[in-house]
Amino acid sequence: MEEKLAKKMEEKLEAPTLNYEAYFSEKALGMKASEIRELLKLVESSDIISLAGGLPNPETFPYDVLEEILPRVIAEHGAQALQYGTTKGYTPLRLEIAELLRRRYGIPISKVDIMITSGSQQGLDLIGRVFINPGDIVVVEAPTYLAALQSFGYYDPKFVQIPLDDEGMRVDLLEEKLRALKAEGKKVKLVYTIPTFQNPGGVTMSKERRKRLLELASEYDFIIIEDGPYNELRYRGEEIPPIKRWDAEGRVLYLGTFSKILAPGLRVAWVAGEPHFIRKLEIAKQGIDLCTNVLGQVIAAEFLKGGHLERHIPRIRAFYKPKLETMLEALDKYMPEGVRWTKPEGGMFVWMTLPEGIDTKAMFEKAVSKGVAYVPGEAFFADRSVKNTLRLNFTYVEDEKIVEGIRRLAEVIKEEMKA
Ligand SMILES: Cc1ncc(COP(=O)(O)O)c(C=O)c1O
Structure with a gap:
């Protein structure tokens, strides 16, 4: 039955009756x-x-824990979990995440606000909306996460690529580039990095380079977008804290997600950063989805509150x-x-x-x-x-x-x- 329906849908796509292209925006035509x-x-x-x-392996999803949490969420928090929520996110979850960032990574949370997003992918798009004017210079790693190129690309930046080696982004080459751009009177707006177990590179940025990147951000006045979906998936070697930990000036927007540590189907993630930045991201999000899936947020909050993440x-x-x-x-x-x-x-x-x-x-x-x-x-x-x-x-x-x-x-x- 389902197969038949899917086939019918495809057939529908194949029989044009209008000149569809004529209706699309220029942006859409470019996609x-x-x-x-x-x-x-x-x-x-x-x-x-x-x-x-x-994809994460479905065998890693915590079915047993969720079987216990789900009915309880409905029984105890149903009215809230099934209702619209605030754009910034379910407060108990935001507090749990703040505590997690403090405890796990030593991030000084007194200086950060947290907004929940519908996946980190939405966080990337929101950052594009809020920060990128056409022609702004955005530094990316080479290679980098394909869908970040897609998200940022929609806002027409000029990408500058910095290669990776076994210690992550070649921050020395970034410095050369920053100097050269400055000599031309140009400035980098954003540096996007996946410092830990990079996608697709697999490599991790050393602590020295993380700190150097922050110094450069201060010296050349740019914002760092730190994307950390894989941080907890360490199988050997020593942990290195996120760049955000040493971010004294509030230049780092840190993206975290439940996709690889709980379940990607929940679509619950977060951006942690300087409250002024978060406020603007929140305004940008209002017109997109009003709020992230509240049921998913309550589930994630209960997961953290019960200490299940650590286990x-x-x-x-x-x-x-x-x-x-x-x-x-x-x-x-x-x-x-x-x-x-x-x-x-x-x-x-x-x-x-x-x-x-x-x-x-x-x-x-x-x-x-x-x-x-x-x-x-x-x-x-x-x-x-x-x-x-x-x-x-x-x-x-x-x-x-x-x-x-x-x-x-x-x-x-x-x-x-x-x-
Ligand atoms: C580097 C990176 N950023 C962001 C995402 C998006 O994650 P989410 O499921 O939270 O949207 C992924 C997903 O694979 C990723 O690899």
């Missing part, structure tokens, strides 16, 4: 469907091993850690000389660089025909100039499939290197 999504359609409904995904994070880590190890071992075993990849200490992704001259988008169909899929790296670069990289996800498929997927990918790469 392009992601080619990656198109490519990934090839992967659906087959026995291809997909290392392309970016749940070790479960997630224990589930993903062997998957990362399995992937790294398989890469060591099967990949030919000349292929490089990052060795993340957490997160969800490994980033691979193939020898110069190999185009991973062109290679994608061959990989799919051999039964393995990845995300070609090109779209993670603001200028799309890098062709020989790809992203691998290790959180979703079963361990045996990780090994087999890497083995297949290595075969494809070897053939490509020969050709």
Whole structure:
């Protein structure tokens, strides 16, 4: 029944009766469907091993805890949870998050306000709305989170890319760039970074670089957008606090989310930052969704209040850690000389660089025909100039499939290197 309905919907799309393009705004005309999504359609409904995904594994969702919390939320907080809420968010949740930031990361919360958003993705869009004028310079990591490029891109900034190495963003190169721009009379408005277990790079910015980035923000007067969805997914190595911890001047807007530590379907996340900034973000949000899903917020608040997060994070880590190890071992075993990849200490992704001259988008169909899929790296670069990289996800498929997927990918790469 459902399939039939879906087919009918598709048929509807295929029979044009109006000149639709004539009605769209210029902005909408400029929007392009992601080619990656198109490519990934090839992967659906087959026995291809997909290392392309970016989803948390549903086995990490805390079903047992939610089975207890959900009925209680309805019984005890129903009138509030099912009602409209304030734009800024459910106050008990905002307080719980503030306490979490203080306790876990040592962030001085006396200087921050917190607004709940419908996913961090909404936070990124709101930041674009509130800060970016056409032509403003926005620094991004190269590579960076694809959907941040989409969100910010809508507001027509000029992207400047700063490469990553094993210690995250090359802050030394950023400094050179800032100096050069200043000499031209130009200024950076925002620097967007995913410092911990970067998506797609997998790497983590060192403490020294975090502090240096803050110094540069002060010296060159820009705002830092710190996106931290993977912070809690550490499987080895030492914790490094968020940049926000050392933010004496209120220059850092910190984005956190429940997507990777509870469940992405809740669509509950937050922005923590200087109250003046948060106030403007709140005004921008009013006209978008009035408020974030209140039921989801109450669930998240109860999850934190009951101390479940502390108990749940070790479960997630224990589930993903062997998957990362399995992937790294398989890469060591099967990949030919000349292929490089990052060795993340957490997160969800490994980033691979193939020898110069190999185009991973062109290679994608061959990989799919051999039964393995990845995300070609090109779209993670603001200028799309890098062709020989790809992203691998290790959180979703079963361990045996990780090994087999890497083995297949290595075969494809070897053939490509020969050709
Ligand atoms: C770096 C980064 N930022 C933001 C998001 C969006 O997360 P949310 O589910 O909170 O919208 C993701 C999701 O994968 C991400 O990787």
